[in-house]
Amino acid sequence: MTTMLEVAKRAGVSKATVSRVLSGNGYVSQETKDRVFQAIEESGYRPNLLARSLATNKTQTLGLVVTNTLYHGVYFSELLFHAARMTEDQGRRLILADGKHSADEERDAIQYLLDLRCDAVIIYPRFLSVDDMDAIIKKHPQPIMVLNRRLRKNSSHCVWCDQKASSFNAVSQLIERGHRDIAFITGSLDSPTGIERLSGYKDALAQGSIPLRNALIAEGKWSPESGAAAVETLLGRKENFTALVASNDDMAIGAIKKLHDSGVRVPEQVSVIGFDDIAIAPHVIPALSSVRIPVTEMIKETIERLIFMLDGGDFHYHPPFLGELIARDSLISGPA
Missing domain, CATH: 3.40.50.2300 (Response regulator)
Incomplete structure (x- = not known):
């Protein structure tokens, strides 16, 4: 196995210089850096990452x-x-x-x-x-x-992301479109996201002066199978609903399949919306309306803040993110 000393000899520099090049600490001319990196490539040397992290106190x-x-x-x-x-x-x-x-x-x-x-x-x-x-x-x-x-x-x-406000806004848009009998499939109720989306649904009904009907709420577990099972539960209760909100797209897709198998047309009889706007949402039949959660933007903000904390640089505080309802074929206006 090639050692750092052998790299130093090949590059015509000291072992300490090779160490400075690899750690990035201390001044080394560009010409010397080039010689060291060329020697590393020619010799197949692999730095000891643990030793480097101990020396620099960083692992990247x-x-x-x-x-x-x-x-x-x-x-x-x-x-x-x-x-x-x-x-x-x-x-x-x-x-x-x-x-x-x-x-x-x-x-x-x-x-x-x-x-x-x-x-x-x-x-x-x-x-x-x-x-x-x-x-x-x-x-x-x-x-x-x-x-x-x-x-x-x-x-x-x-x-x-303000999951409660995102859910509130989506359900409010259903109400604005004329829907009053709105069913809801929860996510797992030990999940903070699931709890907040359910809370937003309830607040939107209250804001729209629509009485809460617990019979229109069924528990899901985030999977398509649980969405289908929740629809079976809702239909078994013989409660009328013209719109259905599922707490994620997987459950919404399972719900649409179960509605279809039960002879309930989407969106003609029941409009359906989900959450997360997954890549397949526009490609199911009917194309699924969904609340887009800005995952990419949230990850970008998270990593930028970490890099700021580690290395310094620009930091701009971002207010809470908010989901946006993307309306597609699964959503139409409710009964007049």
Whole structure:
């Protein structure tokens, strides 16, 4: 295995000079840098990354904690793709840690990434409370950003979408289109996002002076199968509804299939909208109306803040993000 000393001899410089080139510390002329990099390429030398991180106190890595219940969905694929791409654009690597099934396991995943000497960590929490995350941020010197949750004490360390307001606006648009009998399929009710989207639905009904009918609410679990099962539950209750809001697109697609199989026409008898505006939404039949959550923009803001905290640079605080209803074929006006 080639050593740093052999690289130094090949480049005609000292071992200390090679070390300065690799660490980026101290002045080295461009001509010397070129000779060192050429020697590295010709010799096949691979720096000891652990030793370099100990010397520089940086690993050029960002950690991401996500619970595995999100892994199977299209939403997570988009989140991970953009996080990895934008981290690469910043000349860093992304390391993923599984938050598993509890607050303690999410906390362990964060500590695992910190033990790996990640320069900073992004948390997409499912189980940790807001107070837990505020305490974690206070405890550790490394920058920690929380994605999709609003913090009380560390507003600059969180990037979030107002899920309640996004749901409120979408349901309000249904009401403006003449719908009054609006059914709702929740997400998992141990999910903060699921709870906030349900809360927005209820507030929109109250704002529109429409009585809340619990029989028009069915619980889902984010999957197409749970969306279909929720529609079966709603139809079994014999309650009339002209519009259906599902808390994500996967459930909305399952719901449309079950409505079709039950002889209920979409959108002629029931308009349907989902959340997240996944890539397939415009391509199902009918094309699915959906609340677009700006995942790309949220990831970009998160990574830019981390880079600011690590390296300095411009920082512009962004207010909460807001979802936007993208109306397609699955949505028409309600009965006159």
